Amino acid sequence: MVSSRPHTYSVEAVVVRASDFGEADRLVTLLTPFRGLVRAVARGARKPKSRLGGNVDLLRHIKASLAEGRSLHSVSQAESLTSLRGLHSGLEKMSTGLYMAEVAERFSVEGGPNPALFNQFVQMLQVLDEEPVNPLMARWFDMHVLRINGFLPAISDCVDCGSALEPKDHVFSPARGGLVCPECRATENDVLLPASMNTIKLLRHMARSRWDAVRPVDAGEEELRQAGRILREHMQFVLDRHVRSSAFMDEVTRWRPAGANSPSP
Amino acid sequence: MSELAPSAAAPVARLIDAFHRLPGVGPKSAQRLTYHLIRMPRDEAEELASAIIGVKDRIVFCDTCMNISESVECAICRDLTRDRTRICIVEEPLDVLAVERARAFRGMYHVLHGVISPVNGIGPDDLKLKELLVRLADGTVTEVIIATNPNLEGEATAMYIQRLLSHLGVKVTALARGLPSGADLEYADDSTLAHAMESRAEVQSSNGTGGSGGGASPGLAN
Structure with missing residues (x-):
């Protein structure tokens, strides 16, 4: 029974x-x-x-x-x-x-x-x-969730031709999933995000390091902004959808409250 | 048309779909309600339909507190005996009824119509916060009591409001949190117990003296 x-x-x-x-x-x-x-x-x-x-x-x-x-x-x-x-x-x-x-x-x-x-x-x-x-917490988490699921962005070599990238500023293609070298850059309708040399260093460090090693990094505002945009847009391309709670996290971090006449200290 | 009842007649499937869109109504419940309505006498069904239309036609948001009302100013906002220096902020109109039922507050209300829920894409701009700031502009209100639900999204909303109001010089308080009356300590979760411990109050002696704990403003009930 x-x-x-x-x-x-x-x-x-x-x-x-x-x-x-x-x-x-x-x-x-x-x-x-x-x-x-x-x-x-x-x-x-x-x-x-x-x-x-x-x-x-x-x-x-x-x-x-x-x-x-x-x-x-x-x-x-x-x-x-x-x-x-x-x-x-x-x-x-x-x-x-x-x-x-x-x-x-x-x-x-x-x-x-x-x-x-x-x-x-x-x-x-x-x-x-x-x-x-720490503003790097969410970025490090993004990076390692992508790594665990097999979607780590290609940030060592050019995602298209595989050639080693010179140590200078490059661009990141969310659609192609990585950094592209100057020769592979031109593709119609491909959104390319700026990735300065320091941003690339930051991304590489986050990808290969445990949180303990990333915590003390004092990343600049521009590097944080670029790395955040690269990871977010790469993730959006992988998921085919936007992570909705990022807007609130950004608002809280920047603190520009809705309806406030003047920002709080 | 409905995927829930592919073999049902079109009007039936349409009604099942309509019920299924209501909060807390699953596909089975939607079917049960629909077939109950089919068996219902016509006059009862018409009364239900008329009640729904009546709500949509006659209910508006109160211009002041955003509670649901039959006129542009709700009964609470019209009541001149209420304390206009205190505003209790709640998530939903039903929360106003709950606080009123306790008979512990004679101030005014402000209904947010939601709570910040980033995962569901509901942000501060989706709540009635701009209307709250307008109410606080003339300086009449001296205390804002945040009565959002004691969960993570309610707490996040409360903290956001606290930040939003921090430059206005108004006192911002939140409802105390702790153990419900009649509950067993052993079943309380650790967060509730920790909150209860932090908000502990000195035990009152039988003649009503002793202790300044508790923290609640004594004037609220009157």
Whole structure:
């Protein structure tokens, strides 16, 4: 006789998306190391006395017990694995964390295991939790999410002819996925982004280094801007969509509030 | 036309589609509601349709607080007995009802109609923040109480508002967070417990003396 009890299982996860669902439920998207994205309903999670509520909020690193359903799974229990309370200490941290969550989600699929991506994401959330926000955090995360998924931009040699690039300013083609040498530059309708020599050095350093080695880098405003644009447009080309939370992260970082007559100090 | 009910008659499929677009209504619920309506007496169905049209025709946003109202100024904004020096900021019109139900606040409200949700592409420009700044311009308001939901997006919205108002010299407060009445400590999540610990208050003695903790403004209830 077949049991009618739903199959339950336990996963480590980070909540990367949450929305209201039904009367008092929350629909969450969990990023897991071995099952990819899992969509699940946390029943009653919006009620103040819910046992789930706080643990199924965005950016929570949890261990969840899930019951399989026909279309959606449901969260039967959730306990916190890492506190990550520091993420709540400032708007820059929250917006950067939400940006990373969206990037991690966009590079994941339901049922597709990707433990390297998951571990990278959790590690960067922990860094963000403990350290002051550094504008290189999101860029380094972009770079390594691209690397893990096999989309690392070609920044060593010319993406077209493979020739070594001279140590000088070049351009980056998001459509071709890398830096192009002067000989390969001319192609109709190809958007080319400026990449100064220092920007290229910064990109290469981020691509081959752990966060600990990138943290002390004091990148200039222009290098940060160019590297950010290159990685963002490359990522947009790979994903075929825009990472929506980047706009809020940029606004918070620059702090030009909507509707304000004068910027705050 | 509907992919949910490909074999249903066109008007039925259209109604299933319409229900499915409502928040929290899945495909099965949309079908159930539709077939319930088909069985419903005609006068009841007409009453429902008329109620929907009535809401769309007669309900507007209050010019002042952005709450839903039958006129350009809602009942709360018209009430001259309310404290106009305090504004409680909430995410949705339903939150106004919840705060009013508690009978602990006699000030004014401002409804944002949403919360900053970067992942869903909802930014500060999508909220009623410009209208809030207009209300604060004349200096009448001395305290803004942020009552967004105690989750990450609610907190981000609260912090954004705090920054937005920081140069105006108005006091910005937020609702306290902690354990709900009647709950068991062992089931509280660590964040709620940590907040409760940070916002702990001195235990009041039975004669009402003792302790200055709590932090809430005593004048709010009256």
